[in-house]
Amino acid sequence: MTTERAELTARVLPLISLGDGSPGSLTAPPPPLPREIPATNRAQERFHVTGNAIVTGGAGDLGFAACNALLEHGLEGLMIFDMNPAEAQARVTVLESDFPHAKIRFLKVDVTDEDGVNAAVDETVKLLGGVSILLSFAGMVACGHALDWSAKDWNRVVNVNTIGGFLVARAVARTMIERGIGGSMVFIASISGHRVNFPQPQVSYNVSKAGVVAMVRSLAGEWAKFGIRVNSISPGYMNTILNEGDGLDEARKMWASRNPMGRMGEPDELSGAIVTLVSRAGSYINGSDLLIDGGQTLFM
Numbered sequence: 001m002t003t004e005r006a007e008l009t010a011r012v013l014p015l016i017s018l019g020d021g022s023p024g025s026l027t028a029p030p031p032p033l034p035r036e037i038p039a040t041n042r043a044q045e046r047f048h049v050t051g052n053a054i055v056t057g058g059a060g061d062l063g064f065a066a067c068n069a070l071l072e073h074g075l076e077g078l079m080i081f082d083m084n085p086a087e088a089q090a091r092v093t094v095l096e097s098d099f100p101h102a103k104i105r106f107l108k109v110d111v112t113d114e115d116g117v118n119a120a121v122d123e124t125v126k127l128l129g130g131v132s133i134l135l136s137f138a139g140m141v142a143c144g145h146a147l148d149w150s151a152k153d154w155n156r157v158v159n160v161n162t163i164g165g166f167l168v169a170r171a172v173a174r175t176m177i178e179r180g181i182g183g184s185m186v187f188i189a190s191i192s193g194h195r196v197n198f199p200q201p202q203v204s205y206n207v208s209k210a211g212v213v214a215m216v217r218s219l220a221g222e223w224a225k226f227g228i229r230v231n232s233i234s235p236g237y238m239n240t241i242l243n244e245g246d247g248l249d250e251a252r253k254m255w256a257s258r259n260p261m262g263r264m265g266e267p268d269e270l271s272g273a274i275v276t277l278v279s280r281a282g283s284y285i286n287g288s289d290l291l292i293d294g295g296q297t298l299f300m
C-alpha cells in the first residue's frame with residue numbers, strides 16, 4: 001500500500017465510492033416509525049438498541065457504563081474485549097445478573113495484536129452471531145514532558161489508542177460487509193484530540209486522540225456505502241481511575257476551575273450520546289465527533 005518515491009508517477013489511485021441512498025440500499029433512510037403504535041412506544045423505538053455489540057476496554061470504568069446503557073436499551077448480545085480478564089470477569093458477572101436475558105461474554109484481547117483481534121472477532125461472530133455495534137474504549141493515558149518522550153513511548157501510546165482501535169474496526173467492518181448488515185461504530189476520542197490539556201503535558205496522548213478523530217472521518221467516508229456509520233465522542237475529564245489519586249489533586253482543582261459546570265463528568269453521562277449514535281436516532285449521523293465535556297474546551 002505504500003509506494004517508493006521512484007514509483008510514484010506510475011501509481012493508479014484507488015477510489016472511494018459512495019452510497020446513493022436509494023430504496024433498499026444500505027444508505028437508505030429507515031422506514032418511518034409506525035403511526036399506529038402509541039407515541040411513547042415510538043419514542044422508545046427511536047432509541048432502541050438491537051443486535052450484538054463488541055465493546056473494547058469494556059472492563060474499564062467508561063466502557064462498563066456504556067455496556068450497561070446498551071443493555072438497558074435492548075442489546076441482545078455483548079462481547080467485551082479487554083486485556084484485564086479479572087476485571088472483565090467481575091464486570092460480566094454484574095451484567096449477567098442485571099440482564100439475565102442477554103448473552104454476555106468477554107475475551108482477553110490486546111487490541112494491538114492484529115492476529116489476536118481478527119481471531120477474537122471471528123470467535124465473537126461464532127458465539128453471538130453477527131455484530132452490528134462496535135464501541136472502542138480500549139486506551140491508555142500517558143503524561144510526560146515532550147523533551148523526555150522516546151520513539152518507544154510514542155509507539156506504545158499510538159499503537160493502543162489509535163492503531164489498536166483501527167485493527168478492531170477493520171475486523172468488525174469485514175464481518176459486517178460479509179453479512180451485508182451494516183452497523184454503527186463509536187470511537188472514544190478525547191478533548192485532548194482538540195485542545196492542549198493544562199497543566200499536565202501529554203503530547204503523545206493528544207496526538208493519538210487527534211488521530212482517532214481524523215481516522216473516524218476517513219472510515220466514515222469509506223464505509224458508509226456498506227451501511228456502516230462511524231463516529232466518535234470526545235469526553236472531557238471523567239470520574240474514572242485515569243483521574244484518581246492524591247497526586248492529581250491540584251490538577252483536578254485546575255480542571256474544575258476552567259470548566260463552566262465546575263466539575264468532572266460521571267461515566268453514565270456519556271451514555272445518552274452513545275445510545276443515540278448506535279440506535280435509529282443516529283441514522284444520519286456519520287463522521288461526527290461529539291464533545292461531551294461540560295464545556296471544558298471553551299476555556300481549556
Ligand SMILES: NC(=O)c1ccc[n+]([C@@H]2O[C@H](COP(=O)([O-])OP(=O)(O)OC[C@H]3O[C@@H](n4cnc5c(N)ncnc54)[C@H](O)[C@@H]3O)[C@@H](O)[C@H]2O)c1
Pocket residue numbers: 056057058059060061062063081082083084087109110111112136137138139140141160164188189190191234235236237238239240241242243
Ligand atoms: N477518563 C477520562 O477522563 C477520559 C477522557 C477522555 C477519553 N477517555 C478515553 O476513554 C477510554 C476509557 O477510559 P477509562 O477512563 O474508562 O479508563 P480505564 O483504564 O478504566 O479503561 C480502559 C480499559 O482499556 C483496557 N485496555 C488498555 N489497553 C488495552 C489493550 N491494548 N487492549 C485491550 N484493552 C486494553 C484496560 O484494561 C481498561 O479496562 C480511553 O480510551 C480513554 O483514553 C477517558
